[in-house]
Amino acid sequence: MKKNIFATLSLGAILSSSALVSCAGGEEKAETNTPAAAATEEKTAETQILKIRYIDGDSVTANYNFAKDLKESAVRAYSKLEAAQQSRQNDLQTFGKSIDSKMKTNGYLSEESYKADVMKFQKMQSDAENYLAGLQRNTEMELAQQQQQLNDSIEAFIKEYNKTKGYDAILFKAAGVYFNPALDITDEVIKGLNERYTKVAKK
Numbered sequence: 001m002k003k004n005i006f007a008t009l010s011l012g013a014i015l016s017s018s019a020l021v022s023c024a025g026g027e028e029k030a031e032t033n034t035p036a037a038a039a040t041e042e043k044t045a046e047t048q049i050l051k052i053r054y055i056d057g058d059s060v061t062a063n064y065n066f067a068k069d070l071k072e073s074a075v076r077a078y079s080k081l082e083a084a085q086q087s088r089q090n091d092l093q094t095f096g097k098s099i100d101s102k103m104k105t106n107g108y109l110s111e112e113s114y115k116a117d118v119m120k121f122q123k124m125q126s127d128a129e130n131y132l133a134g135l136q137r138n139t140e141m142e143l144a145q146q147q148q149q150l151n152d153s154i155e156a157f158i159k160e161y162n163k164t165k166g167y168d169a170i171l172f173k174a175a176g177v178y179f180n181p182a183l184d185i186t187d188e189v190i191k192g193l194n195e196r197y198t199k200v201a202k203k
Contacts, residue, residue, distance in 0.1 A: 050168040054179045056186045057172045063190045066153055066197045070146045077139045084135055088128035095121055157193050 061067040099117050101107070108114040158170055173179060173186075 051166065052169045052171065053165075053167050053183050053185045054171045054173050054176070055189050056184070057174060059186050060154065060190055060193070061150070064150075064154070064193045064197070066193070067150055070150055073146065074143050077142060081132075081135055081139050085132055088132060092121070092125055092128060095124060153197075154193065157196060158189070161189065161192055 095117075099114075099121060102117075103114070108117075162170060170185070171179075173184075
């Protein structure tokens with residue numbers, strides 16, 4: 001998650017030193033702000049007000065159709081990995097029990113045949129470990145790529161979306177302790193993301 005920078009703004013006071021001292025009566029005239037100075041102060045205040053909005057990242061990933069599809073893909077990938085693990089484990093258990101049964105019933109006619117089965121079992125075990133390790137690496141790489149695709153998709157949309165909005169910053173809700181609910185654009189962003197994703201999916 002990207003870090004967000006909070007800026008503290010302060011407006012410099014514009015003072016007008018137009019007090020005049022009367023030499024004759026010794027009276028001081030009150031300070032006054034000229035119309036030009038007031039206009040400058042108002043313009044300065046306007047230019048220093050940041051336009052900030054925020055989105056709820058959890059809500060986006062829960063309701064963005066692309067994110068939903070990637071989640072389903074991740075579930076299938078993990079299911080495939082678990083099925084492969086279970087299958088290899090079953091094969092090892094079955095062959096291991098076969099060796100044990102033959103040992104108990106004097107099924108081995110020679111020590112060589114017993115050693116051959118033990119070596120076969122060890123190779124099966126080694127092959128299973130290597131296969132499952134590779135499958136897990138590939139699964140993790142695939143899911144990492146999908147996560148990056150999701151992040152890129154959201155970021156690209158936000159940049160395009162903001163071309164017409166002109167906000168100074170769009171933050172994730174998790175980046176702050178409190179945001180005025182009026183600044184929440186989550187629903188609008190989700191709607192835009194899904195409209196764009198639907199159009200792409202239909203091509």
